Amino acid sequence: MAQAAVDWFDFHADYEYSTDDVPVPRLRRRSNVNIDAIHDFPVDCEMAPAQLYSTESGRLFHSGKIAIVTVGLPARGKTHVSVALSRYLRWLGVKTHAFHLGDYRRAHMGPGNDVPHDYFFVNASPASVKLRQTILQKCRFDLYHFLNHEMGQVAIYDAVNPTAEGRRQLSKEFLKHEIQTIFIESYVDDPKIIEQNVRSVKISSPDYQGWNPNDAVQDYIRRMGAKIPHFETMDERELNYIKMSNAGESIIVNNCRFGYLPNRIVFYLMNLHIKSRQTYFARSGVSTGEDSYKADGLLCDEGESYSQRLCNALLEHRKKEREEFIRQGGSDEELKPLTVWTSTRRRTVQTAAHLQERGFKVKQRPQMSQLNPGNSEMTEEEIKTHYPTDWDKHQLDPYHHRFPRGESYHDLAVRMEPIILELEREKNDLLIVAHESVLRVLYGYLMACSTSDIPSLEFPRNEIVEILPESYNNKAKRIPIPHTDTKGAYVP
Amino acid sequence: MASNFGFEQIEDSQICVVMVGLPARGKSLIAQKIVRYLKWLSVNAKSFNVGSYRRADTPHPTADFFDTENVEGERLRRAAAEAAVNDMLRWFEHEGGHVGILDATNSTRSRRAWIEERCKSKGYDVMFVESKCDDEELIMNNILEVKTTSPDYIGQDPEVAARDFRDRIRNYEKVYETIDEPHLTYVKLINVSSQVIINQVSNYLQTRIIYFTMNLHITPRSIWLSRHGESEFNVLGKLGGDAGLSPRGMSYAEALPGLVKASVGVKDITLWTSTMKRTIQTTKHLTYPKKQWKALDELDAGVCDGLTYEEIEKKYPEDFRARDDDKYNYRYQGGESYRDVVIRLEPIIMEMERGSDIMVVTHQAILRCIYAYFMNVPQDQSPWMEIPLHTVIKLTPRAYGTQEERFRANIPAVSTFRAKYTSANMGGETAKRVKPPVAGAQANGVITINDDVETAPQKARAVSVVESLGLNGDKTVVG
Numbered sequence: 001m002a003q004a005a006v007d008w009f010d011f012h013a014d015y016e017y018s019t020d021d022v023p024v025p026r027l028r029r030r031s032n033v034n035i036d037a038i039h040d041f042p043v044d045c046e047m048a049p050a051q052l053y054s055t056e057s058g059r060l061f062h063s064g065k066i067a068i069v070t071v072g073l074p075a076r077g078k079t080h081v082s083v084a085l086s087r088y089l090r091w092l093g094v095k096t097h098a099f100h101l102g103d104y105r106r107a108h109m110g111p112g113n114d115v116p117h118d119y120f121f122v123n124a125s126p127a128s129v130k131l132r133q134t135i136l137q138k139c140r141f142d143l144y145h146f147l148n149h150e151m152g153q154v155a156i157y158d159a160v161n162p163t164a165e166g167r168r169q170l171s172k173e174f175l176k177h178e179i180q181t182i183f184i185e186s187y188v189d190d191p192k193i194i195e196q197n198v199r200s201v202k203i204s205s206p207d208y209q210g211w212n213p214n215d216a217v218q219d220y221i222r223r224m225g226a227k228i229p230h231f232e233t234m235d236e237r238e239l240n241y242i243k244m245s246n247a248g249e250s251i252i253v254n255n256c257r258f259g260y261l262p263n264r265i266v267f268y269l270m271n272l273h274i275k276s277r278q279t280y281f282a283r284s285g286v287s288t289g290e291d292s293y294k295a296d297g298l299l300c301d302e303g304e305s306y307s308q309r310l311c312n313a314l315l316e317h318r319k320k321e322r323e324e325f326i327r328q329g330g331s332d333e334e335l336k337p338l339t340v341w342t343s344t345r346r347r348t349v350q351t352a353a354h355l356q357e358r359g360f361k362v363k364q365r366p367q368m369s370q371l372n373p374g375n376s377e378m379t380e381e382e383i384k385t386h387y388p389t390d391w392d393k394h395q396l397d398p399y400h401h402r403f404p405r406g407e408s409y410h411d412l413a414v415r416m417e418p419i420i421l422e423l424e425r426e427k428n429d430l431l432i433v434a435h436e437s438v439l440r441v442l443y444g445y446l447m448a449c450s451t452s453d454i455p456s457l458e459f460p461r462n463e464i465v466e467i468l469p470e471s472y473n474n475k476a477k478r479i480p481i482p483h484t485d486t487k488g489a490y491v492p
Numbered sequence: 493m494a495s496n497f498g499f500e501q502i503e504d505s506q507i508c509v510v511m512v513g514l515p516a517r518g519k520s521l522i523a524q525k526i527v528r529y530l531k532w533l534s535v536n537a538k539s540f541n542v543g544s545y546r547r548a549d550t551p552h553p554t555a556d557f558f559d560t561e562n563v564e565g566e567r568l569r570r571a572a573a574e575a576a577v578n579d580m581l582r583w584f585e586h587e588g589g590h591v592g593i594l595d596a597t598n599s600t601r602s603r604r605a606w607i608e609e610r611c612k613s614k615g616y617d618v619m620f621v622e623s624k625c626d627d628e629e630l631i632m633n634n635i636l637e638v639k640t641t642s643p644d645y646i647g648q649d650p651e652v653a654a655r656d657f658r659d660r661i662r663n664y665e666k667v668y669e670t671i672d673e674p675h676l677t678y679v680k681l682i683n684v685s686s687q688v689i690i691n692q693v694s695n696y697l698q699t700r701i702i703y704f705t706m707n708l709h710i711t712p713r714s715i716w717l718s719r720h721g722e723s724e725f726n727v728l729g730k731l732g733g734d735a736g737l738s739p740r741g742m743s744y745a746e747a748l749p750g751l752v753k754a755s756v757g758v759k760d761i762t763l764w765t766s767t768m769k770r771t772i773q774t775t776k777h778l779t780y781p782k783k784q785w786k787a788l789d790e791l792d793a794g795v796c797d798g799l800t801y802e803e804i805e806k807k808y809p810e811d812f813r814a815r816d817d818d819k820y821n822y823r824y825q826g827g828e829s830y831r832d833v834v835i836r837l838e839p840i841i842m843e844m845e846r847g848s849d850i851m852v853v854t855h856q857a858i859l860r861c862i863y864a865y866f867m868n869v870p871q872d873q874s875p876w877m878e879i880p881l882h883t884v885i886k887l888t889p890r891a892y893g894t895q896e897e898r899f900r901a902n903i904p905a906v907s908t909f910r911a912k913y914t915s916a917n918m919g920g921e922t923a924k925r926v927k928p929p930v931a932g933a934q935a936n937g938v939i940t941i942n943d944d945v946e947t948a949p950q951k952a953r954a955v956s957v958v959e960s961l962g963l964n965g966d967k968t969v970v971g
Binding site (some may be wrong): 263 | 687693706785
């Protein structure tokens with residue numbers, strides 16, 4: 001599968017093997033904010049965007065080392081859960097990393113080769129068992145290294161884990177290393193959900209090129225059934241597990257009472273679902289008078305025409321995307337409905353008015369109001385004259401610094417936690433119309449940006465930013481709004 | 493006016509939380525804790541206990557009142573439930589309520605369907621919280637608790653009361669139907685969260701409530717709170733900093749083990765401190781397992797760190813005044829506000845709810861927030877509470893309220909309390925005494941105070957004067 005191979009090369013490049021065979025992780029710092037940084041190893045010294053406090057050990061909440069182990073057949077959303085959970089935990093400042101066993105398997109077999117057909121069987125041949133062990137060893141080694149030598153706190157082990165016996169063994173083994181285990185099972189018996197998952201993730205591989213999509217889906221499901229005939233759903237009462245049924249319809253939590261983090265994880269999972277959807281970001285139009293924080297100005301004429309153009313551009317884009325998708329063999333289902341979120345500031349509400357007229361649902365969210373600039377609501381020159389020390393401090397750490405009476409980006413990030421969770425909850429495609437500071441924080445969350453990058457993210461008014469979730473990460477795209485300049489003014 | 497970036501503006505959603513479960517399963521405790529937690533987070537929450545509506549008509553019912561064959565009993569109980577639901581709906585509509593908790597057994601499908609229909613017809617979300625327990629010991633504990641403190645059994649012989657209560661439970665058991673309606677939003681807590689089943693949650697506020705509920709348990713336990721001993725900065729009247737203890741503070745540290753032992757006994761408790769020197773030094777002589785939490789560090793005073801109140805008044809007069817006007821929301825320049833501290837303390841509060849016997853040694857502002865959480869003190873009052881040095885406060889959450897006891901180590905210390913709109917010179921003042929015991933308050937086991945404490949600090953012996961101080965001067969405190 002082409003995409004997985006690319007991931008393997010990127011992934012393995014993170015290690016250099018020194019002479020005594022101890023891998024030394026090479027920390028890659030991506031300063032390109034257009035690429036999802038979720039799979040980078042976390043940089044030690046930096047605080048995460050919503051981290052409340054830092055500790056010497058690097059671990060938070062006295063929760064110790066935790067291994068989250070996924071359980072579930074293929075196409076049940078395990079990878080999606082692992083990636084989404086890492087994103088959230090990293091956002092909170094918990095050092096997390098996901099280890100996908102599938103990657104190790106594909107890396108070991110090499111591109112184009114597959115494992116022997118009895119690889120997943122319970123009574124597999126000795127050769128297959130040995131192969132399994134080798135691959136498992138490599139993955140476990142990296143996992144232990146992360147937790148023990150890199151101050152990692154949560155390691156997410158993404159694999160099928162089909163048998164109860166296997167899970168018990170795993171839990172015992174982790175305990176020997178002082179790691180607590182939480183199992184997360186994604187249990188799906190609704191065939192529609194399975195089909196949708198298979199369709200969106202699995203049949204884009206080269207194996208299915210040229211196939212009729214419906215046939216491809218059925219073939220994949222059949223193959224998976226043959227490959228992994230024996231699967232035991234979780235019911236081991238003595239273990240800690242979270243069983244999510246049918247993409248979050250119901251959740252069973254067994255025993256996870258050993259710390260603050262497990263409950264926080266359950267809290268996040270309650271808000272997660274495995275259906276993918278697009279997120280769009282757009283600025284509100286320019287308002288009359290200054291863009292003052294205290295004044296709640298209405299849109300000026302320019303802003304009005306901007307909002308009209310925004311509405312058209314977005315709907316055009318969605319139509320075109322759908323046609324392209326159908327042409328490439330995707331299903332011809334209706335486009336997912338679009339919901340719009342604005343803050344309670346009038347100019348954001350007005351910007352969304354055209355979409356509302358066309359029948360789209362618009363919701364106002366009070367916590368999405370912009371960063372309170374406090375006393376710094378003036379031009380740069382004025383700030384430099386009136387508050388020179390603050391200005392210097394701000395340049396050093398724009399993310400955490402607060403102007404007098406104002407908020408910092410960190411405050412904004414913490415304040416927006418409910419929004420972020422609602423973002424995960426939302427099943428429809430979502431357009432967010434807000435002030436630039438708010439968009440920066442939300443984009444920073446979805447693309448795992450570091451605190452040094454968030455305050456300088458740019459959202460010019462002639463672009464709509466689209467974020468597409470893919471299987472391993474999020475992808476950002478910029479959609480131009482025709483006839484518009486960066487300030488939102490009309491350009492013929 | 494400070495910006496209201498509060499949790500309360502999440503949605504305009506109004507949720508009715510409906511408790512479900514047999515008697516003695518901790519429903520009222522859970523309901524009250526949810527209310528307390530939400531209020532601490534500035535969400536308008538209220539609990540409506542159907543039992544108290546029923547008590548208005550039938551104050552001392554016997555078990556057969558609860559038999560479903562008893563027509564008259566059924567009618568009265570149904571009337572009480574209706575009255576409670578009506579009050580709750582009225583509260584939603586007219587008093588801007590956000591989360592109303594209907595505290596009753598609600599153990600039949602038909603009752604639940606009726607409540608759901610009533611609430612949905614007015615446009616409110618409904619969420620059911622079921623507490624299911626078959627652990628005999630836990631149930632017995634609860635029964636013992638209820639029979640001594642419930643208004644239903646005041647003045648009755650405890651044995652008779654226990655038997656009657658068990659009969660009452662048996663009547664409920666006959667018609668109990670656990671929740672399994674798949675279209676309802678519910679969370680089922682089995683054996684106090686050893687297993688939790690969550691179904692069809694539909695919005696963020698519901699997940700927040702469930703998240704909190706999963707941390708709860710109903711095993712009895714106590715919480716001991718104390719400030720660090722008097723620090724050198726306290727003596728000079730300075731704010732913040734990371735100073736060590738003064739000599740009097742050191743005596744407190746030495747007296748603490750005795751003081752705590754007298755109250756705790758031989759049990760093992762968990763001990764939490766902040767990462768600042770003064771709290772660590774205070775717990776030097778305690779042998780319990782210790783944990784340091786950065787989240788327990790004192791409120792960051794920003795630019796005012798290291799200054800006295802007088803200096804602040806001179807240097808930042810507007811700020812000084814603004815802080816007094818709205819102490820909860822006011823944020824020191826470069827520092828924090830009480831609201832920020834509350835957000836920062838959330839993991840601590842969750843852990844305290846989850847845990848059993850805990851002692852926390854921390855700082856004034858932090859203690860005010862923690863105390864306000866457990867004792868339901870509203871936000872405009874919590875930053876002004878007096879939490880004196882050299883005192884251990886013991887809180888015991890109970891089903892119908894939280895009990896408070898204070899233990900003074902009679903080692904004098906400065907008062908760090910400053911009333912609104914004053915800039916009292918703090919340094920060098922002698923100890924401001926805690927309110928003397930109110931007439932009628934019990935004083936168990938008073939031990940004599942050693943008078944030469946002041947002259948010879950190293951010989952200070954632990955003394956404990958037990959004063960049961962209620963918020964309003966009476967023994968049982970509001971929960």
